[in-house]
Amino acid sequence: MSKSKPDPNQTLLQWADERDVTVENEAIEDRLGHLQPTLVRASAGSGKTYQLTARLLRILLQGAAPETILATTFTRKAAGEILSRVLISLAKAADEDDDKALQSLRAQVDIPSLPRSSCLSLLDNLMRNIHRLRICTLDALFAQAARSFPFELNLPPAWRLTDEIEEVWMRERAIDQVIGTLDRSETIALLSMLGRGEVKRSVVRELIGVVETAYSIQRQAGEEAWKKLSAPALPENEVITRAAGLLLTAKPKQKTLKAKLEKMGDALQARQFACLHGETLITNIAKARRSGDPVKLGRSVFPDGLDEAFDVLFEIAKSETLRLLRAQNEATGSVLHNYDYQIDSLKQSARALGFDDVAIRLASQFAALDEQSVSSRMDGAVDHLLLDEFQDTSPVQWQVLRPLAIACASDREEVNPNATEEVRQIPRSFFCVGDTKQAIYGWRGGVAQIFDAVAIEVPDVEEKKQNESFRSSPVIMDGVNAIFRCLSKHPIVSHADKTNKADRGYHEAFAIDKFAKDFPVHVTARKDLAGHVQFVTSRKCEGDATEKRMTCFEDAARIVRHINAVAPNRSIGILTRTNRGVAEMILLLEAMGVDVSQEGGNPLTDSAAVEVILSALMMADHPGDGRWELHVSSSPLSEQEGFGPDFVRNLVEERGIAEAIESLAATIAPVCDSRDTIRLKQLTRLALAYQSNVAPRLRDFVRLVREKRVERPQAAKVRVMTVHQSKGLEFDAVVLPQLDGDLVRASGKPIAMSKKLGSPPEGLTRYLSHDNWHFLTPAWQKAFGDATCASMTEAMCLMYVAMTRARQGLYMVVPPATKKSYETKTAGSLIYHAVGSQEDPTQPETVLWELGQDDWYV
Numbered sequence: 020m021s022k023s024k025p026d027p028n029q030t031l032l033q034w035a036d037e038r039d040v041t042v043e044n045e046a047i048e049d050r051l052g053h054l055q056p057t058l059v060r061a062s063a064g065s066g067k068t069y070q071l072t073a074r075l076l077r078i079l080l081q082g083a084a085p086e087t088i089l090a091t092t093f094t095r096k097a098a099g100e101i102l103s104r105v106l107i108s109l110a111k112a113a114d115e116d117d118d119k120a121l122q123s124l125r126a127q128v129d130i131p132s133l134p135r136s137s138c139l140s141l142l143d144n145l146m147r148n149i150h151r152l153r154i155c156t157l158d159a160l161f162a163q164a165a166r167s168f169p170f171e172l173n174l175p176p177a178w179r180l181t182d183e184i185e186e187v188w189m190r191e192r193a194i195d196q197v198i199g200t201l202d203r204s205e206t207i208a209l210l211s212m213l214g215r216g217e218v219k220r221s222v223v224r225e226l227i228g229v230v231e232t233a234y235s236i237q238r239q240a241g242e243e244a245w246k247k248l249s250a251p252a253l254p255e256n257e258v259i260t261r262a263a264g265l266l267l268t269a270k271p272k273q274k275t276l277k278a279k280l281e282k283m284g285d286a287l288q289a290r291q292f293a294c295l296h297g298e299t300l301i302t303n304i305a306k307a308r309r310s311g312d313p314v315k316l317g318r319s320v321f322p323d324g325l326d327e328a329f330d331v332l333f334e335i336a337k338s339e340t341l342r343l344l345r346a347q348n349e350a351t352g353s354v355l356h357n358y359d360y361q362i363d364s365l366k367q368s369a370r371a372l373g374f375d376d377v378a379i380r381l382a383s384q385f386a387a388l389d390e391q392s393v394s395s396r397m398d399g400a401v402d403h404l405l406l407d408e409f410q411d412t413s414p415v416q417w418q419v420l421r422p423l424a425i426a427c428a429s430d431r432e433e434v435n436p437n438a439t440e441e442v443r444q445i446p447r448s449f450f451c452v453g454d455t456k457q458a459i460y461g462w463r464g465g466v467a468q469i470f471d472a473v474a475i476e477v478p479d480v481e482e483k484k485q486n487e488s489f490r491s492s493p494v495i496m497d498g499v500n501a502i503f504r505c506l507s508k509h510p511i512v513s514h515a516d517k518t519n520k521a522d523r524g525y526h527e528a529f530a531i532d533k534f535a536k537d538f539p540v541h542v543t544a545r546k547d548l549a550g551h552v553q554f555v556t557s558r559k560c561e562g563d564a565t566e567k568r569m570t571c572f573e574d575a576a577r578i579v580r581h582i583n584a585v586a587p588n589r590s591i592g593i594l595t596r597t598n599r600g601v602a603e604m605i606l607l608l609e610a611m612g613v614d615v616s617q618e619g620g621n622p623l624t625d626s627a628a629v630e631v632i633l634s635a636l637m638m639a640d641h642p643g644d645g646r647w648e649l650h651v652s653s654s655p656l657s658e659q660e661g662f663g664p665d666f667v668r669n670l671v672e673e674r675g676i677a678e679a680i681e682s683l684a685a686t687i688a689p690v691c692d693s694r695d696t697i698r699l700k701q702l703t704r705l706a707l708a709y710q711s712n713v714a715p716r717l718r719d720f721v722r723l724v725r726e727k728r729v730e731r732p733q734a735a736k737v738r739v740m741t742v743h744q745s746k747g748l749e750f751d752a753v754v755l756p757q758l759d760g761d762l763v764r765a766s767g768k769p770i771a772m773s774k775k776l777g778s779p780p781e782g783l784t785r786y787l788s789h790d791n792w793h794f795l796t797p798a799w800q801k802a803f804g805d806a807t808c809a810s811m812t813e814a815m816c817l818m819y820v821a822m823t824r825a826r827q828g829l830y831m832v833v834p835p836a837t838k839k840s841y842e843t844k845t846a847g848s849l850i851y852h853a854v855g856s857q858e859d860p861t862q863p864e865t866v867l868w869e870l871g872q873d874d875w876y877v
């Protein structure tokens with residue numbers, strides 16, 4: 020029977036189904052052959068999601084069953100975006116009236132003869148099996164995988180996942196329990212060790228700091244890793260006495276030298292070494308030993324005969340510094356060990372686990388399993404693995420994914436031995452895409468070099484590069500190239516001491532230089548688009564850093580208001596470094612009358628109506644506290660008969676939190692505007708979800724509402740967010756008002772020493788300020804240097820992500836520099852030197868650099 024025309028008795032889908040199986044699939048398969056394992060290193064806007072979607076569609080068009088495909092990405096939003104792109108492309112291509120869509124799908128999947136009927140039948144198949152197609156975040160995948168290994172992972176029966184609020188709550192309880200295990204003298208000793216000899220913070224704050232920064236890495240490395248950094252013993256007693264004598268009897272001509280030697284000699288004689296911490300003379304001794312020059316103080320050279328005493332001084336300072344660091348490390352390890360026990364017991368008894376818990380348990384389990392067993396137990400066989408945003412994958416996550424990746428990339432000639440009968444036997448495949456220039460989640464454990472691990476560990480991977488943007492105009496690309504390819508012009512790089520690896524500056528310079536040298540020339544397919552790049556100083560401001568920031572924000576807000584007024588349909592993204600910056604910017608824009616929304620949303624407490632309801636709940640929970648009653652008394656709620664703490668408590672007890680809130684909201688609704696009404700509805704929805712908790716308490720719900728961000732249903736054209744939140748998004752114009760903070764800020768994170776990338780660290784230490792790095796062994800100096808390099812690289816990545824969100828307009832506002840040389844370690848200064856601006860950066864309201872035309876939006 021001819022398959023060229025539909026049988027009137029068949030549905031179009033049945034006809035298409037049959038056609039596919041007999042004719043077109045053969046054509047498609049012939050055309051596709053085996054899919055080579057592929058690793059795509061792609062620049063911003065070059066269509067990573069587009070390519071991943073193309074690969075996914077090709078696999079599906081080849082006839083693979085949806086359940087054999089696993090695609091992962093970084094956020095739920097991105098996962099939703101991929102799925103909707105798959106469905107929309109198919110739906111449009113299946114539409115008989117849309118020839119253009121079919122052509123563009125053919126181009127996307129690289130099958131010029133792709134019949135429309137195949138799109139229709141695949142769409143139909145997918146719609147019926149949508150639940151089988153796994154496009155998810157790594158977190159979701161791991162949670163799902165953990166369900167296949169409940170015994171091996173020692174999971175409590177009927178376990179569930181925690182949310183971020185519950186995690187914080189459990190952490191606080193576990194810290195309380197840790198403190199409960201210590202008596203007063205132990206607490207003081209612990210605090211002193213954690214604070215390296217000083218008690219600066221309360222025990223709770225100190226422990227929260229330790230847990231936040233170090234718990235996750237200790238879980239991978241184990242407590243023993245904190246003992247790897249050793250402290251040398253003090254020189255022998257008589258050696259110290261002799262050195263003290265040499266220092267005290269020396270006769271330099273200059274008074275300053277004499278005073279310094281006496282101070283040092285006295286300290287040695289009295290065995291009081293505390294004054295050696297941060298002592299310039301020690302730094303100068305280290306410098307002289309490196310260069311071979313004599314030891315100096317300022318410009319004055321010490322007399323001969325003191326070298327032995329200087330070496331002893333240095334050794335004492337080294338021993339003291341490393342001894343305190345070692346004690347701090349051991350205290351950190353032991354307190355985290357205690358914390359681990361407490362949090363684990365809490366989670367076991369609540370039968371709850373966080374995403375990190377799941378990933379760590381899986382990683383240790385998977386390390387012991389072979390590829391086939393992992394693949395077969397991952398909730399059904401995975402034949403096709405597609406990894407998006409790969410640069411943000413952590414070493415722990417890669418440990419879990421590696422066996423699957425290797426299984427999918429190997430044996431491509433063979434079909435999966437675990438595949439069921441019904442599943443079409445399609446050769447397996449592996450695809451991975453990401454951009455190391457966008458690795459901005461180092462703090463979560465993401466390591467851009469993981470990318471290189473894929474190239475080495477996955478067999479036969481074909482590497483591809485993609486640096487053509489489908490997003491940005493030529494002007495934006497020229498701007499991005501001009502900045503990032505010339506970063507090394509900054510004095511941080513050109514003046515760096517390239518001989519001193521114990522110097523933080525050396526590693527920072529190295530990172531910037533490498534980023535610039537590795538930066539590929541970006542080109543664009545959007546040659547038709549106009550564009551404008553402008554780098555300006557703000558108005559003059561004599562105030563402190565906060566006032567200077569606010570002046571930049573105000574000037575940035577004016578740029579936004581102008582573009583929004585003349586081109587209201589253009590999308591504008593204002594990207595800040597901090598959450599605080601987001602809140603400040605929103606207030607400013609709202610005060611200027613600009614309709615603005617926040618990415619990720621605000622807590623619902625941005626609505627006065629929600630605040631009133633929360634006060635009513637708090638009033639019921641704390642009847643003795645008059646604040647809540649006072650707040651509620653000025654609202655329509657108080658006009659209800661019998662309204663008071665008992666009224667609300669009874670309402671909640673009888674009808675549950677969600678219904679009680681709905682009822683209270685109904686009373687307020689008549690005086691609410693549409694924005695408040697939407698927020699009230701969202702509050703009710705939040706209460707409905709919260710109600711399913713085991714023991715819902717009013718005050719915990721109020722806390723949840725105050726912390727949880729809820730997006731407005733419709734984003735405004737002007738959106739404010741942090742650079743981190745802007746990842747994956749694009750705007751017609753991007754405004755960057757916060758380019759003057761330190762590029763790298765102290766994170767307090769421990770430093771890890773690892774032999775092999777992706778394997779757990781062998782040694783851990785708390786941070787040591789950079790002027791003490793000369794006391795470290797070369798191996799530890801390297802570990803500190805690598806961490807510095809990683810932080811600086813991440814700062815470059817943040818700049819890159821921010822600038823490449825722009826399609827056509829890019830506006831950067833910095834405060835006027837304090838010196839003409841503008842040699843600060845800030846993004847603004849880097850840009851200034853990279854583009855070779857000849858303008859005076861100390862002048863306010865000055866265009867330091869500009870490309871393109873300012874009427875791009877007409």
Ligand SMILES: Nc1ncnc2c1ncn2[C@@H]1O[C@H](COP(=O)(O)OP(=O)(O)OP(=O)(O)O)[C@@H](O)[C@H]1O
Pocket residue numbers: 061062063064065066067068069070454457488489490746747748823
């Ligand atoms: N080959 C292509 N042909 C036409 N348009 C494309 C192509 N690839 C991507 N695009 C379009 O270019 C824009 C950027 O694509 P996409 O979001 O996939 O980039 P990306 O590489 O994921 O970007 P980023 O990493 O910066 O988030 C999108 O609007 C997309 O539809």
